[in-house]
Amino acid sequence: MKKVLLSMAAVAILALGAQEAKAQSPQRAAIGVVFDGTVGDLWGVQYKQSMGGANNGQAQIMFDDHVVAVGADYQYARPFSGTNGLGWYAGIGAQLSFIDAGDNQTWVALRPQLGLEFKIPAAPIGLHADWKPDWRLNHGNDFDASTFSFGIKYTLR
Numbered sequence: 001m002k003k004v005l006l007s008m009a010a011v012a013i014l015a016l017g018a019q020e021a022k023a024q025s026p027q028r029a030a031i032g033v034v035f036d037g038t039v040g041d042l043w044g045v046q047y048k049q050s051m052g053g054a055n056n057g058q059a060q061i062m063f064d065d066h067v068v069a070v071g072a073d074y075q076y077a078r079p080f081s082g083t084n085g086l087g088w089y090a091g092i093g094a095q096l097s098f099i100d101a102g103d104n105q106t107w108v109a110l111r112p113q114l115g116l117e118f119k120i121p122a123a124p125i126g127l128h129a130d131w132k133p134d135w136r137l138n139h140g141n142d143f144d145a146s147t148f149s150f151g152i153k154y155t156l157r
Helices: 002-018
Strands: 029-036 042-050 055-064 067-079 086-099 105-110 113-119 125-131 134-136 148-155
Touching: 029 055, 042 067, 042 148, 055 086, 067 113, 113 148
Parallel strands: none
Antiparallel strands: 029 042, 029 148, 042 055, 055 067, 067 086, 086 105, 086 113, 105 134, 113 125, 125 148
16 A cells, blocks of 8 residues: 555656646647546556657556556657647656555566657647557566556546
């Protein structure tokens, strides 16, 4: 439980610190729900903040039976020419997964990502889908290229 509270505090600090960033993107900040196919079926909350230009920071906390995962990502995002609201992004992030399945493990992983995001032009809603492989750095040093995530976000400003 202590790890969960510390993880939630870390995500909150990251989100508040990101508020100070000077953003130039139309979707400067967004919060929403995310599904991640890593370590089972993780569902959670995700916050995205523009850091200016094509640079974005993203933080998420996700849950499943006996799993709490906390992650932070950097993304480089660009729109597709001639489209209204559709863009692509590529990035890298880190994720800690706290697993309580009898042996209480903490997995540390790198999460490269490549995805699409669509901001609905007439509404404060954004959708994303990405390929997000999981490269676990401990407890067996495993690479899983079959993982993905998708979500829906509400644009805050």
